[in-house]
Amino acid sequence: MVSEKPEFLIAGAAKAGTTSLYHYLNQHPEIFMSPVKEPDYFGGHFWSLPLNDIYGPDPKLQIYQDWDEYLSLFREGKGKLKGEASPSSFYYFAEAIPEIKRRLDNPKIIIILRNPVDRAYSHYTFKKRDVKENLTFSDALDAEEKRMQENYHYGYFYKALGFYHRPVEAFLAEFSDVHIVLLDELQANPEHVIKGIFQFLDVKDDFEPSLDVVYNVSGNPRMKGLNKFLRKKNPFRDLIRPVLDVVLSEKSKTKLMEKIHQMNTAPKEPLENSTRQKLLDLYRSDIGRLQDLINRDLSQWMH
Known part of the structure; x- marks a missing residue:
C-alpha cells in the first residue's frame, strides 16, 4: 500500500541550501515534494501562534499544526517517494524528533549544513532583502534573546540557528538513515552531491536535474x-x-x-571583520565537536 506520509525529510539548517535542494529533488520523476516547501509540522506543531516579526503578530505564516492537514500535502504524490523541507525540524530537534518517530517511524533524513558565521549573516541579509528586518546586523544579534522571549519566528534567531552539533548528534542517534551534505560541497560540485542524494534515496541516479538556479539568494x-x-x-x-x-x-x-x-x-556588503571574529569565537567549540562527530574536515569554517 502506498503511504500518504513523507518517507524522507530535509531537516537541515535554515539558509544552508534547503530551498535549492527542495527544488532540485522536486524535478526527479520518482520524487514528490510537498507543494508547500516548509510545512513546519514537526518543528512547529507546538508553537503558540501567531508568531511575531518586526511588524508584530503575523497570522499569515503558512504553518501546518494539524496532522491531517499536513498529510493532505502529500495526497497528489501517490506512487512517488514523498518528502518535504522544513529547517524548523532541525532547530527544534528536541520537540521534532519524538514527533517524527511517532508519526513516521524511521524516515530517511537529509541534513545540509553551512559555515555558521556565513549562515547567520546570509539569514540577516535575506530578511533585509525582504523588508523583514529593521536593525543593523550587530543590533539584531544583540536583540536575539529579547526576540526569543517575545515569541518571534525562529528565522530571527541568527546566532542560535548556527549551533549544529546537538541536533546532528540527536538525528544520528535516533534515525538509521541520515545523509549529511555541506553547502560548500553542493556549491563546488552540485552534480556529484545531487547524485549522492538520489543514491541515498534509492531513486534513479542518472537523472540530471536543472541546477542553474540557486534559490533564496541573499543580497x-x-x-x-x-x-x-x-x-x-x-x-x-x-x-x-x-x-x-x-x-x-x-x-x-x-x-x-x-x-x-x-x-x-x-552581492551583499562584506561582513565586518570584528563581527565575523565575534561569531567565530562563539561557534568554534561547536564546530570542533561537529567535525569529530561527522568525521568531516570543517577547518575552512574556522577562519
Whole structure:
C-alpha cells in the first residue's frame, strides 16, 4: 500500500541550501515534494501562534499544526517517494524528533549544513532583502534573546540557528538513515552531491536535474521598486497571476521568479571583520565537536 506520509525529510539548517535542494529533488520523476516547501509540522506543531516579526503578530505564516492537514500535502504524490523541507525540524530537534518517530517511524533524513558565521549573516541579509528586518546586523544579534522571549519566528534567531552539533548528534542517534551534505560541497560540485542524494534515496541516479538556479539568494536589491513589487502583494500581481497560471506550470513560475530575483540581487556588503571574529569565537567549540562527530574536515569554517 502506498503511504500518504513523507518517507524522507530535509531537516537541515535554515539558509544552508534547503530551498535549492527542495527544488532540485522536486524535478526527479520518482520524487514528490510537498507543494508547500516548509510545512513546519514537526518543528512547529507546538508553537503558540501567531508568531511575531518586526511588524508584530503575523497570522499569515503558512504553518501546518494539524496532522491531517499536513498529510493532505502529500495526497497528489501517490506512487512517488514523498518528502518535504522544513529547517524548523532541525532547530527544534528536541520537540521534532519524538514527533517524527511517532508519526513516521524511521524516515530517511537529509541534513545540509553551512559555515555558521556565513549562515547567520546570509539569514540577516535575506530578511533585509525582504523588508523583514529593521536593525543593523550587530543590533539584531544583540536583540536575539529579547526576540526569543517575545515569541518571534525562529528565522530571527541568527546566532542560535548556527549551533549544529546537538541536533546532528540527536538525528544520528535516533534515525538509521541520515545523509549529511555541506553547502560548500553542493556549491563546488552540485552534480556529484545531487547524485549522492538520489543514491541515498534509492531513486534513479542518472537523472540530471536543472541546477542553474540557486534559490533564496541573499543580497541587496538593485532596484528596490522591483524588489517591493516581487515581494509584496499588490493588485497588479493578483491580476496577472491567472494568466501566468495558464501559460506556466508552478515549477516554471517558481524558477522564473527566482531568476528575476537573482538578476535584481547585488552581492551583499562584506561582513565586518570584528563581527565575523565575534561569531567565530562563539561557534568554534561547536564546530570542533561537529567535525569529530561527522568525521568531516570543517577547518575552512574556522577562519
